Amino acid sequence: MTHRMKRFLNHSEAAYQAWLAVEQHVRSAGVPHATLELVKLRASQINGCAFCLDMHARDAREHGESEVRLWTLAGWREAPYYTPAERAALALTEAMTLLDAHGVPDEIWDEAAAHFEEAQLAALVVGIVQINTWNRVNVALRVPPMTKI
Template sequence: MQTRMKWKEVDPAAYTAMSALQTYVRNSSLDKQLVQLVEVRASQINGCAFCLDMHAFEARRLGETEQRLYTLAGWREAPFFTEKERAALALTEAVTLVAGTQVPDDVYEAAARHFSEKELVELILLIVTINGWNRIVVTTRTLPLERGA
């Protein structure tokens, strides 16, 4: 696979705009490990190798366990996730697949039970942001960095 375009070089202002959303997410009140779980899960759904690599690496740096990362795609059947994390992951999947889900009321209501309205705004922006990055990176075929063995 080869990179199609180095989009950051072609239009630095576009990268700056996306980075502003990322800065908002990074500075939100959401738990940093939860942020990484959401970013990894959306990236799994979207098949974004670059973001999977980046966010799994960051999750491990923040203390996330390998077991939880390995079972993240099957979080519904894995006993390692809290109810709050499950609500965030369900919302992540519904928003990521919005064309088919229309974000069902029960999914939104479960998230609303675990997050304040402000936190819900932050969570929704987090999901929107990682989906934006995924779509840009998959489209331009931005490759993951070689980290070695």
Template structure:
């Protein structure tokens, strides 16, 4: 794949709109490492090399372990994630693949055991943000650097 365009230069207003959502996520009450796990897991599902590269670096800079980064795609089998993280990773997967089965009630309930209503909305916004970034990066041919 090759870079198709620099979407930021082609349509700065569109880029700024998504940056607004990203700012909301970054300023939310969510743990920053948890946000990076969301970004990594959605990017794995979507196959976004640019975002995987960026967010693995960001997670490492925040102190995330190599083991947890490497095993993220097998989080169900790996014992290194908390119950709250597991609930969020399940939510990330179903929202990223929302056309498969929506968001099953048991996943919603599991997330709500660990997060209040405000935080649930923040999680949904974080998942939506990275899915949007993934789709832009893949569509425009962004490459890891």
């Protein structure tokens, strides 16, 4: 695959800085770092974003994430390694990433709301939207792993 726009940041610096500010907001809202990385990885798996998969797997490992949890993330429903709160966040991630005309089912929303305070849940929603944004930019531009956009 050919990287389509190697100077994306030159043309979209303001948007990039705004996205980084959103990232900072999400990280400061009290959602556990491990949960956020799992959410980012799961959305990136669904969206096929090699750049984000590489980056967030590295970030997760650097913050102590176990290999087995990274290896089994695509099968999180069957794997015993995830907490109930992480499972709720992953279900919400999948529902929001694969959004259809019916939106997020009530049972998925209610389960997430049972595990996260309202401010955390709001940040989780923003974080899911944000990783989907990053995924779509990187996939559209065909950004290979370990490349600056």
